[in-house]
Amino acid sequence: MSVVQSIKSAAAAAIKALFDQTIPAKDIAINTTKPEFEGEYTILVFPFTKFSRLKPEETADRLGKYLQEHNPDLVAGYNVIKGFLNIQVNEQYWAQYLQQHFNNRNIGKKPANGKKVMVEYSSPNTNKPLHLGHLRNNFLGYAVSEILKANGYEVIKANLVNDRGIHICKSMLAWQLFAHGDTPESTGIKGDHLVGDYYVKFESILKEQTEPIIARALEHDYKDFEGADKERMEKLVTVFHKPEIQADEEKLDKLNDEIRELARKQTEIMQQAKIMLQQWEAGNPEVRALWATMNGWVYKGFNQTYKRLGIDFDKMYYESETYLLGKDLVEEGLAKGILFKKEDNSVWIDLTADGLDEKLLLRGDGTSVYMTQDLGTARLKYADYQMDQSLYVVADEQNYHFKVLQLILQKLQEPCADGIYHLSYGMVELPSGRMKSREGTVVDADDLIDEMIATAAEQTKESGKLDDMTEDAQGLLYNMIGLGGLKFFLLRVDPKKKMVFDPRESISLQGFTSAFVQYAYARIKSILREVAPDIDKLEGYCHKGSLTTLEKALIVLNEQYDNVLEEAAKEMSPSVIANYAYQLAQTFNSFYAEKKDGIPVHSVRQAETPEKQKLRLQIIKLTANTIAKSMKLLGIEVPERM
RNA sequence: GGACCGGUAGCUCAGUUGGAUAGAGCAACUGCCUUCUAAGCAGUAGGUCAAUGGUUCGAAUCCAUUCCGGUUCACCA
Numbered sequence: 199m200s201v202v203q204s205i206k207s208a209a210a211a212a213i214k215a216l217f218d219q220t221i222p223a224k225d226i227a228i229n230t231t232k233p234e235f236e237g238e239y240t241i242l243v244f245p246f247t248k249f250s251r252l253k254p255e256e257t258a259d260r261l262g263k264y265l266q267e268h269n270p271d272l273v274a275g276y277n278v279i280k281g282f283l284n285i286q287v288n289e290q291y292w293a294q295y296l297q298q299h300f301n302n303r304n305i306g307k308k309p310a311n312g313k314k315v316m317v318e319y320s321s322p323n324t325n326k327p328l329h330l331g332h333l334r335n336n337f338l339g340y341a342v343s344e345i346l347k348a349n350g351y352e353v354i355k356a357n358l359v360n361d362r363g364i365h366i367c368k369s370m371l372a373w374q375l376f377a378h379g380d381t382p383e384s385t386g387i388k389g390d391h392l393v394g395d396y397y398v399k400f401e402s403i404l405k406e407q408t409e410p411i412i413a414r415a416l417e418h419d420y421k422d423f424e425g426a427d428k429e430r431m432e433k434l435v436t437v438f439h440k441p442e443i444q445a446d447e448e449k450l451d452k453l454n455d456e457i458r459e460l461a462r463k464q465t466e467i468m469q470q471a472k473i474m475l476q477q478w479e480a481g482n483p484e485v486r487a488l489w490a491t492m493n494g495w496v497y498k499g500f501n502q503t504y505k506r507l508g509i510d511f512d513k514m515y516y517e518s519e520t521y522l523l524g525k526d527l528v529e530e531g532l533a534k535g536i537l538f539k540k541e542d543n544s545v546w547i548d549l550t551a552d553g554l555d556e557k558l559l560l561r562g563d564g565t566s567v568y569m570t571q572d573l574g575t576a577r578l579k580y581a582d583y584q585m586d587q588s589l590y591v592v593a594d595e596q597n598y599h600f601k602v603l604q605l606i607l608q609k610l611q612e613p614c615a616d617g618i619y620h621l622s623y624g625m626v627e628l629p630s631g632r633m634k635s636r637e638g639t640v641v642d643a644d645d646l647i648d649e650m651i652a653t654a655a656e657q658t659k660e661s662g663k664l665d666d667m668t669e670d671a672q673g674l675l676y677n678m679i680g681l682g683g684l685k686f687f688l689l690r691v692d693p694k695k696k697m698v699f700d701p702r703e704s705i706s707l708q709g710f711t712s713a714f715v716q717y718a719y720a721r722i723k724s725i726l727r728e729v730a731p732d733i734d735k736l737e738g739y740c741h742k743g744s745l746t747t748l749e750k751a752l753i754v755l756n757e758q759y760d761n762v763l764e765e766a767a768k769e770m771s772p773s774v775i776a777n778y779a780y781q782l783a784q785t786f787n788s789f790y791a792e793k794k795d796g797i798p799v800h801s802v803r804q805a806e807t808p809e810k811q812k813l814r815l816q817i818i819k820l821t822a823n824t825i826a827k828s829m830k831l832l833g834i835e836v837p838e839r840m
Numbered sequence: 841g842g843a844c845c846g847g848u849a850g851c852u853c854a855g856u857u858g859g860a861u862a863g864a865g866c867a868a869c870u871g872c873c874u875u876c877u878a879a880g881c882a883g884u885a886g887g888u889c890a891a892u893g894g895u896u897c898g899a900a901u902c903c904a905u906u907c908c909g910g911u912u913c914a915c916c917a
Contacts, residue, residue, distance in 0.1 A: 225857090229859080235860085244898075280859095281898095282859080282860060363917070567917090571917090593911095597845080599917095624846090661877090695845090696911090706865090708866080709866060710865040714879070718880090724877060780864085791881040791882085793882095796872095798875075801875080840877085
C-alpha cells in the first residue's frame with residue numbers, strides 16, 4: 199500500500215473515532231506538501247468542518263494529534279496552517295521503504311489483471327515516407343502500450359497498413375510513366391522515399407494538367423466536363439463571378455477549392471489513375487504485380503525506420519485484405535432494419551436522433567466507403583483476439599469518424615462496440631503553422647532522426663568526455679541521445695493537445711529534455727562504478743537516524759512511481775511519465791550538487807559516516823532504477839556514461 | 841451555421857475528483873568547476889490564468905454568456 203493510501207485510511211479511521219463520521223478513504227483529499235512547509239503530505243480538512251463543528255484549525259489539530267498517537271509508525275509529527283494538516287511521515291517508514299525497494303527491479307510492475315487490449319497505431323499509407331506527424335503517433339502508440347503492459351494488461355500492438363487505394367495508384371502510375379524502371383537498388387534511394395517521390399511527381403503533373411482546365415472553365419468554356427460535373431462546374435463558375443463572392447476571401451477560398459477539385463477529376467492523368475485502381479480491384483495481374491513490387495519497396499523502407507525507432511508490432515493488418523469487409527455487417531443491419539436504402543440503392547444510417555447526421559455506408563454501386571471498412575475491421579479484430587478494449591491511436595481530426603464508428607457498432611449490437619476507444623492526439627505543427635505537403639513544409643521522419651543523432655554526436659564530441667570510448671559504443675550513445683531527445687520532445691506534451699515542434703528547441707540537450715534525465719542516470723552510474731557497493735550488505739541495511747531534506751525528497755518521489763504509473767494508464771498519457779522522470783532527475787541533480795561551505799552535502803564517496811554512505815547508495819540505486827524504468831516506458835534507453 | 845477541442849510568463853509547456861504566495865524549461869541577467877560528470881546547480885526578473893458574471897469558506901480548475909483560434913460536419917482515406 200502506498201503512503202498516500204496509508205494516510206488516507208488512517209485518516210478515515212481517525213475521523214470515525216473523533217467525529218463519528220464514515221468517509222471512504224479514497225474520498226479524502228490529500229496533496230503533496232508545499233516545500234516551504236514541514237511535512238510530505240497534506241490533508242485538507244475543510245470538508246470535515248461540516249460535521250466536526252469546529253474551526254478548520256481546530257479540526258486539523260485534533261485529527262493530527264489522533265493520527266500521531268494512533269499511527270506512530272506512519273505519522274511522526276504534524277503542523278497546521280489554516281485548514282491544511284501537514285503530515286510529517288515517520289523517517290523510519292521511509293528507511294524501511296528504501297530498504298525493501300532500492301534493489302527491486304520490478305518496482306511498480308502490476309500483476310496481470312486478465313484484461314486484453316489492442317492498440318492500433320502507426321497505420322501508414324504506403325505512398326509516402328513517414329513524417330513528423332507519424333512520429334508522434336508511433337511514439338504514443340508504443341509508449342501507451344508499454345504503460346498498459348506495466349499496469350498488468352495483455353497488449354496486442356497492431357498496425358493497419360493502408361496499402362491500397364487511389365493514392366497508391368498515383369505513385370504506381372507516375373513510376374510507370376517516368377521512372378524508366380528505376381528501383382531502390384538501382385538508385386540507392388530508400389524504397390518508401392522512392393515511391394513517395396513518384397507520388398510527388400504525379401501531383402505536379404496533375405497540377406500542370408489542372409490549371410488550363412480551370413482557366414477554360416472560368417472563361418465559360420466547359421469542354422473538359424460532361425454530364426453532372428459540367429452542370430456543377432457551370433454553377434460554381436457563376437457563383438465565382440459574383441462580386442459579393444469576390445469580396446469575401448473565405449468563401450472565395452472554399453469555392454476555389456471546389457473548382458480545383460472538380461477540375462482535377464477531369465485531367466488525363468487522374469483518369470488514368472482511376473483506371474488503374476479499377477484494374478487493381480479487378481485483379482489485373484500486371485497492375486497487381488507492380489503494386490506488390492512497389493509496396494515491397496515501401497515496407498523495406500518502413501521496417502528500417504521502425505527498427506531505428508525501436509518500434510514493433512504484434513499483428514499486421516493490410517487494408518487490401520480488409521477493405522471488402524463490413525459489407526456483411528451492412529447486410530445484417532439492413533435485415534435488422536437499423537440501416538436503410540435510398541432510391542439510388544445507397545445504404546445509410548440515420549444518426550440524427552443522436553445529434554449527428556445521416557451517414558453513408560455503401561455507395562449506390564455497392565462499393566464500400568472508409569466507414570464500412572472500419573466497421574468490418576473492428577469485427578475482424580475482435581474475432582481474432584476478443585479483447586476487452588480496442589484503442590485507435592489516430593489524430594483528432596478524426597474525432598467525428600470514431601464517434602460515429604462506435605455508435606454504429608453499438609446500434610448493430612456488435613460485441614466489440616463498447617471496447618472501442620479513440621486515443622485522439624493533437625496535430626504536430628511547426629512554428630510557421632501546419633505542415634502542408636503542397637508548400638513542402640512536411641518534416642521527413644528519416645531526415646529528422648538523422649539530424650537529431652548528428653546533433654547528439656556533435657555535442658558529445660564537443661564535451662570531449664568520452665574520447666576513450668570505442669566507436670561502436672559512441673554510435674550507440676549518439677542514437678540513445680538523439681532518438682531519446684526526439685521521443686521525449688514529442689511525448690512530454692499531453693497527447694490530447696496539439697503541439698508546436700520547434701526544430702531548434704527539439705535538438706536542445708538542456709532543460710526539460712531526455713538528455714537531462716539520461717545525464718542524471720549516467721551520473722548515478724558513475725558513482726556506483728566508483729564506490730562499487732556490496733549489494734548484500736546494502737540489502738540488510740535499514741537506515742536509522744535523520745534524513746536531509748533532499749534525501750527524503752528523493753525517497754518520497756521514488757515512492758510515488760506506483761501512483762504515477764497508474765495515473766499514466768488511466769489518462770493514457772505518457773506525458774505523465776515524462777514529467778515525473780524529469781522531476782526525479784531534477785531532484786537528484788539538486789541532491790548531487792548541494793554544497794555547504796564549498797563541501798558537497800550528499801557526497802557518497804566521502805560520506806560523513808558509513809551509515810550515510812549506505813543510505814545514499816540505496817537512494818541513488820533506487821533513483822537510477824526508477825529513472826530507467828520510466829524512460830523505458832517511453833521507449834527511451836539510458837546510458838552508463840555520457 | 842451545427843458539433844467537438846483549445847486560450848496559463850516573450851516562446852514551449854505543467855498544473856482540473858475546487859485548496860496555501862499559479863510552477864518548469866527556453867530566451868535575458870547574476871553567481872558557482874583544486875573534492876562522486878558544469879549536458880549541471882543556486883539565484884534575479886517576467887502573470888488582470890482570454891473577458892464578464894455566477895456557485896463556494898475558497899475558482900486557472902465548476903456553471904453561464906461573450907471574444908479569439910483550431911478541427912470536423914465528403915458517395916476522400
